[in-house]
Amino acid sequence: xxxxxxxxYLAVLASLAVFALAAGALWHTLADPHGDELTASVARNLLPxxxxxxxxxQAALERLTRGARIDLALFAADGARLAAVGESVPPPxxxxxxxxxxxxxxxxxxxxxxxxxxxxxxxxxxPAFGLAVLALLLLAIGVxxxxxxxxxxxxxxxxxxxxxxxxxGTLSARVKVEGKDEVARLAESFNLAAARIETLIGAHKSMLxxxxxxxxxxxxxxxxxxxxMKESADPRRRAxxxxxxxxxxxxxxxxxxxxxxxxxxxxDAPEPIDLLGLAAEECSRYGIEAAGVPATVRGDPRLLRRLxxxxxxxxxxxxxxxxxxxxxxxxxxxxxxxxxxxxxxxxRVFQPFYRRPGATEGAGLGLALxxxxxxxxxGEARCTGNxxxxxxxx
Numbered sequence: 001x002x003x004x005x006x007x008x009y010l011a012v013l014a015s016l017a018v019f020a021l022a023a024g025a026l027w028h029t030l031a032d033p034h035g036d037e038l039t040a041s042v043a044r045n046l047l048p049x050x051x052x053x054x055x056x057x058q059a060a061l062e063r064l065t066r067g068a069r070i071d072l073a074l075f076a077a078d079g080a081r082l083a084a085v086g087e088s089v090p091p092p093x094x095x096x097x098x099x100x101x102x103x104x105x106x107x108x109x110x111x112x113x114x115x116x117x118x119x120x121x122x123x124x125x126x127p128a129f130g131l132a133v134l135a136l137l138l139l140a141i142g143v144x145x146x147x148x149x150x151x152x153x154x155x156x157x158x159x160x161x162x163x164x165x166x167x168x169g170t171l172s173a174r175v176k177v178e179g180k181d182e183v184a185r186l187a188e189s190f191n192l193a194a195a196r197i198e199t200l201i202g203a204h205k206s207m208l209x210x211x212x213x214x215x216x217x218x219x220x221x222x223x224x225x226x227x228x229m230k231e232s233a234d235p236r237r238r239a240x241x242x243x244x245x246x247x248x249x250x251x252x253x254x255x256x257x258x259x260x261x262x263x264x265x266x267x268d269a270p271e272p273i274d275l276l277g278l279a280a281e282e283c284s285r286y287g288i289e290a291a292g293v294p295a296t297v298r299g300d301p302r303l304l305r306r307l308x309x310x311x312x313x314x315x316x317x318x319x320x321x322x323x324x325x326x327x328x329x330x331x332x333x334x335x336x337x338x339x340x341x342x343x344x345x346x347x348r349v350f351q352p353f354y355r356r357p358g359a360t361e362g363a364g365l366g367l368a369l370x371x372x373x374x375x376x377x378x379g380e381a382r383c384t385g386n387x388x389x390x391x392x393x394x
Contacts, residue, residue, distance in 0.1 A: 050076070050112045058083040070118060071105075077113035089117045155183045162190060171198040254365045257306060258352075261372050270298040275392070276327040282308045283325050286316070292327035297392045299377045304392075307373045308332065310366040311388050318356065319386060330379075332390040340386035349383060 047064075048056045057074055061083045065072050071086035079091045092107040092115040105119045158175050165173035173194060177187045223245055275297050279290040282305060297304075308325070311334040315323045319336025326333045341349055341356070348354050352368040370390065371381040378393035 047074070047110070047114075050114055054082060058085075061085045072119075073117045075115040075117065077115075079115070082114070087119070089119050091115075092117050152183070155179070155187070159183065159187055159190060162187075162194075166194050166197070171201060251365065254369055257303075258365065258369055258372060261303075261369075261376055270300065272296050273299055273301050273304060275304070275330065275332065278304055279308050279325055279327050279332060281305075282312065285309075286312055286323075288312065288323055288325055290325045290327060293329075295327055295330050295394075297330055297377070297394055299392065303373045303376065307370050307390060308334075310370050311390070314366055314388065330392045330394050332392070333387055335387040338386050341383050343385075346383040346385075350381065 047060050061072055061074055062085055065085045069086075071089050073084040073089045074082045075092055076082055081091070089105050092109075095107050095109045105117050108116045108118070110116060155178055162173050162175035171194070174191050175187045177184050177191070273296065275295045276290060276292050277294070278301060279292075283290045311332070312323065312325065315334055315336040315338075319338035322337060324333075324335045345356060349356065350367050350371045352365055354368075367381075367388070370388070374381040374390050374392065379391045381388065381390045383389075
């Protein structure tokens with residue numbers, strides 16, 4: 001059977017069939033009526049008449065039950081006990097099956113008005129025995145059906161894990177194709193889609209990195225031209241052009257760094273880094289003092305240096321002095337005295353090329369690169385208003 005729904009359907013039918021057979025066997029064992037057999041046996045052995053002495057009726061019952069494990073009692077028409085063999089049975093209430101404590105009895109009314117009450121030996125076990133047998137049957141059915149159902153669902157779990165891995169950025173995620181049913185075809189479709197996505201994103205990253213690299217050449221020519229025309233150009237326009245070139249150069253540099261991070265799922269060669277010392281070096285470039293306590297993390301010093309630099313540059317562009325940089329327990333905190341980022345925008349500022357309303361500087365890649373670097377180090381970056389906090393794994 002290659003159809004998944006047929007396999008599940010047949011598995012359910014088989015389980016129900018086994019349960020029905022087991023329930024029938026249990027009913028036959030615990031509730032098989034013996035009234036007709038008992039009546040026939042009594043008729044064949046000819047019980048003494050109702051007028052016979054009690055000793056004679058007792059002897060007749062003992063002959064009837066000789067070699068049989070059965071509780072048997074003979075009652076008069078008015079319910080008086082005439083004779084009994086085995087354990088005590090309750091007086092009759094009606095003909096047929098009579099449920100009582102400890103199991104149940106079969107009641108037969110004889111032609112002369114007397115009552116014959118019998119309890120088969122398996123009814124001495126009581127309802128607890130029946131419940132125990134039923135529990136064992138249910139356990140057996142569950143154990144038998146589990147491997148079938150588990151084999152079907154385990155492949156779906158592996159497919160789910162592959163989808164989650166792809167969604168988390170592992171573009172090489174694939175799932176094993178097993179069988180020839182719908183789940184197998186779904187796994188094949190997932191693998192094909194994942195391969196296409198990996199190819200497209202790889203081509204996009206390669207094109208972006210190549211384009212960014214190629215922009216370096218015309219940018220160098222522009223810079224050389226500006227240097228040659230310094231003497232004749234208007235000083236104000238020359239300064240504006242130099243600023244534009246610097247921003248373009250910084251943008252290309254950040255695009256290249258982001259492309260390298262996208263192409264590499266982890267750090268190439270992490271090394272121990274004194275986070276406070278690294279922050280102090282970067283702060284000295286801007287005349288700022290870094291506070292805190294020494295903390296050692298493993299990572300790429302060039303990337304962490306870029307992370308701290310981008311946070312300080314962001315505070316200088318969009319905040320207000322003084323700017324405070326502190327390091328404590330693997331956490332970098334950069335704060336300013338500005339109005340801060342509104343709560344509705346605290347996640348959006350980490351999106352690539354997002355610029356807050358009214359912003360005139362920056363291309364919107366700095367904070368996106370900060371979060372990207374933090375996550376490559378097993379950490380996270382967040383905004384708390386006028387502070388940006390980066391938590392790194394020790």
